[in-house]
Amino acid sequence: MPRNDTVRALDWQGDHLRLLDQRRLPVETTWLDCRTAPETADAIRDMVVRGAPAIGIAAAYGVVLAARSALRRQPEDWRGAMANDLTRLRTARPTAVNLFWALDRMQRMIDSDPTDPLQVLEAEAVAIHQEDLAANRRMGHLGAQLIPAGARVLTHCNTGSLATGGYGTALGVIRSAWAGKGLAAVYADETRPWLQGARLTAWELVADAIPVKLIAEGAAPLLMQRGEVDWVIVGADRVAANGDTANKIGTYALALACKAHGVKFMVVAPSSTIDLDCLSGEDIPIEERPAEELLYMNGRRVAAEGAGAWNPVFDITPAELIDVLVTERGVVSDFVGKGVSALFDI
Numbered sequence: 001m002p003r004n005d006t007v008r009a010l011d012w013q014g015d016h017l018r019l020l021d022q023r024r025l026p027v028e029t030t031w032l033d034c035r036t037a038p039e040t041a042d043a044i045r046d047m048v049v050r051g052a053p054a055i056g057i058a059a060a061y062g063v064v065l066a067a068r069s070a071l072r073r074q075p076e077d078w079r080g081a082m083a084n085d086l087t088r089l090r091t092a093r094p095t096a097v098n099l100f101w102a103l104d105r106m107q108r109m110i111d112s113d114p115t116d117p118l119q120v121l122e123a124e125a126v127a128i129h130q131e132d133l134a135a136n137r138r139m140g141h142l143g144a145q146l147i148p149a150g151a152r153v154l155t156h157c158n159t160g161s162l163a164t165g166g167y168g169t170a171l172g173v174i175r176s177a178w179a180g181k182g183l184a185a186v187y188a189d190e191t192r193p194w195l196q197g198a199r200l201t202a203w204e205l206v207a208d209a210i211p212v213k214l215i216a217e218g219a220a221p222l223l224m225q226r227g228e229v230d231w232v233i234v235g236a237d238r239v240a241a242n243g244d245t246a247n248k249i250g251t252y253a254l255a256l257a258c259k260a261h262g263v264k265f266m267v268v269a270p271s272s273t274i275d276l277d278c279l280s281g282e283d284i285p286i287e288e289r290p291a292e293e294l295l296y297m298n299g300r301r302v303a304a305e306g307a308g309a310w311n312p313v314f315d316i317t318p319a320e321l322i323d324v325l326v327t328e329r330g331v332v333s334d335f336v337g338k339g340v341s342a343l344f345d346i
């Protein structure tokens with residue numbers, strides 16, 4: 001099995017985007033080829049590719065596919081011919097701001113009136129992909145410096161190579177800390193209902209020979225009460241200007257438990273995840289996915305007939321519960337009164 005810090009969730013093939021189908025891991029390793037922008041948007045919506053940075057990268061390649069089709073159909077107005085595809089990509093999922101950040105960056109290239117649009121757009125998408133990998137390596141280094149040797153860490157959801165351009169955000173810090181000073185324990189929340197922790201994080205860590213212990217969704221506070229966790233390290237889907245952070249549902253509960261038990265709480269996210277247009281967490285849209293994701297498992301109903309379900313898939317952790325935000329631009333702590341602005345020199 002390849003080391004998963006080098007696994008590629010997305011592989012640009014020049015004329016199509018190849019995605020590792022994360023819905024099937026770890027049971028099957030299968031790839032899905034997206035040859036059009038709508039196929040790419042559907043893959044994002046249906047969780048073939050997931051994780052905030054990976055969603056943004058996939059969307060950027062989706063724009064290249066949209067341009068290819070538009071140039072073929074309507075060369076004299078290729079920009080106009082892309083409009084529907086761009087809307088499909090933009091509406092694929094609402095919470096991870098990396099999607100909109102990447103689409104805005106691609107839009108600036110479209111607006112620059114390039115003589116060779118395909119070449120320019122492809123180069124921009126590849127740059128977004130490569131910059132994310134570099135940001136993850138940098139964050140891994142910065143974050144690991146804060147983790148003492150022999151620390152016991154807990155993470156939520158999947159923030160590794162599968163969720164990013166490679167290496168990972170929170171999982172990148174865990175990888176760096178493990179390779180550097182060494183960790184005494186790594187716990188992964190199972191992360192209901194998609195089981196990103198059980199299926200994806202455990203898969204990545206096992207392949208890297210980093211011992212991982214899976215815990216049931218509600219077990220973290222007990223572990224903390226017993227004094228067995230030093231740091232909780234998570235990623236983010238959107239960070240507001242004041243430091244409030246949207247991440248996978250269950251993150252807020254972890255932060256509350258950390259506060260109650262004196263456990264440190266770290267958020268690791270590239271600057272593409274920071275949204276200064278959101279002043280606080282109240283401005284961040286929270287995705288609600290179909291009730292069926294809770295009511296059924298592997299196509300079989302597990303909830304009592306007649307029961308309904310509410311399925312928000314992200315929550316907001318207030319800045320005051322976060323000890324440190326690690327980005328590739330640097331580290332922010334003590335958000336009160338200053339938020340994340342120090343990172344942007346404003």
Ligand SMILES: CSC[C@@H](O)[C@@H](O)C(=O)COP(=O)(O)O
Nearest residue numbers: 050051052157159163235236248
């Ligand atoms: C580097 S990934 C950070 C977040 O995107 C991650 O923690 C998360 O919440 C992913 O949610 P998902 O619904 O799997 O896309």
